[in-house]
Amino acid sequence: MSVTTQFKCGWAHFEITSNCNLACVYCAVSQPWYQGMNLAEDKARAVSHWLLKNNVPNININGHGETTIVKGWTKIIEPLLSSSARCHIITNAAKSFGQEELETLCKLNSITISCDTFDAALYASLRRKSQLRNVLDAIATIRDTAKRLKRKPPKFILSCVLGAENSPSLEDFLLKARCMDIKTVQLCSLTEYPLPPESDFKLNPLSTLSKPELARLNELLASYTVTQDGFLNIHPGILTEIQTSLAC
Numbered sequence: 001m002s003v004t005t006q007f008k009c010g011w012a013h014f015e016i017t018s019n020c021n022l023a024c025v026y027c028a029v030s031q032p033w034y035q036g037m038n039l040a041e042d043k044a045r046a047v048s049h050w051l052l053k054n055n056v057p058n059i060n061i062n063g064h065g066e067t068t069i070v071k072g073w074t075k076i077i078e079p080l081l082s083s084s085a086r087c088h089i090i091t092n093a094a095k096s097f098g099q100e101e102l103e104t105l106c107k108l109n110s111i112t113i114s115c116d117t118f119d120a121a122l123y124a125s126l127r128r129k130s131q132l133r134n135v136l137d138a139i140a141t142i143r144d145t146a147k148r149l150k151r152k153p154p155k156f157i158l159s160c161v162l163g164a165e166n167s168p169s170l171e172d173f174l175l176k177a178r179c180m181d182i183k184t185v186q187l188c189s190l191t192e193y194p195l196p197p198e199s200d201f202k203l204n205p206l207s208t209l210s211k212p213e214l215a216r217l218n219e220l221l222a223s224y225t226v227t228q229d230g231f232l233n234i235h236p237g238i239l240t241e242i243q244t245s246l247a248c
């Protein structure tokens with residue numbers, strides 16, 4: 001790879017694939033026009049080499065798709081994990097990880113799991129091709145593997161797309177995340193797409209909540225932000241959407 005930079009790259013997102021094993025109702029992946037693709041293995045290795053050569057200090061091994069469905073993903077990222085770079089991944093944790101995959105996951109600084117609720121039925125409706133128990137099993141198994149390997153376990157982060165249907169159970173989600181020693185919960189804004197084919201369930205924007213519901217949500221978010229401990233990370237678009245809807 002012959003790309004050179006005149007600036008210091010502090011963070012890189014390394015997208016090995018934009019394909020996904022899930023079809024979440026609110027995601028572009030579920031739209032009929034979506035086309036994912038894999039990075040060819042030689043190109044993936046070249047990107048990895050470039051990141052190492054340029055001493056990029058933080059690497060997120062994810063773009064839009066699910067990295068762990070790519071055959072040989074552990075081998076592709078191994079050179080990065082053996083370097084001084086801080087490596088992170090975003091995964092839906094839907095698959096059952098093999099031993100080699102678990103050991104690779106243990107070497108990451110942080111693992112962000114996309115999970116929007118701890119209500120099992122709602123999780124299944126939103127994610128469509130996975131169950132909440134897969135996420136809980138993945139967290140426990142990765143921690144157990146790290147313990148067996150005598151490694152410090154990766155930090156776990158939950159990434160939650162917040163909409164009208166999962167906002168009523170948000171407080172329960174945050175309380176359980178704290179109990180599970182989740183480092184941070186990221187609340188992400190919903191990007192609206194048409195209802196995907198073969199789906200009868202939609203995650204609607206927060207603006208469809210009633211004013212009392214919005215006010216309760218606003219109060220809950222404010223109670224977490226005053227603690228300033230970094231546990232809750234709210235996308236600014238969520239606060240703007242709530243404030244705008246309350247002001248209407």
Ligand code: SF4
Binds near residue numbers: 021022
């Ligand atoms: S897991 Fe992520 S990329 Fe895959 S369908 Fe769901 S939201 Fe989209």
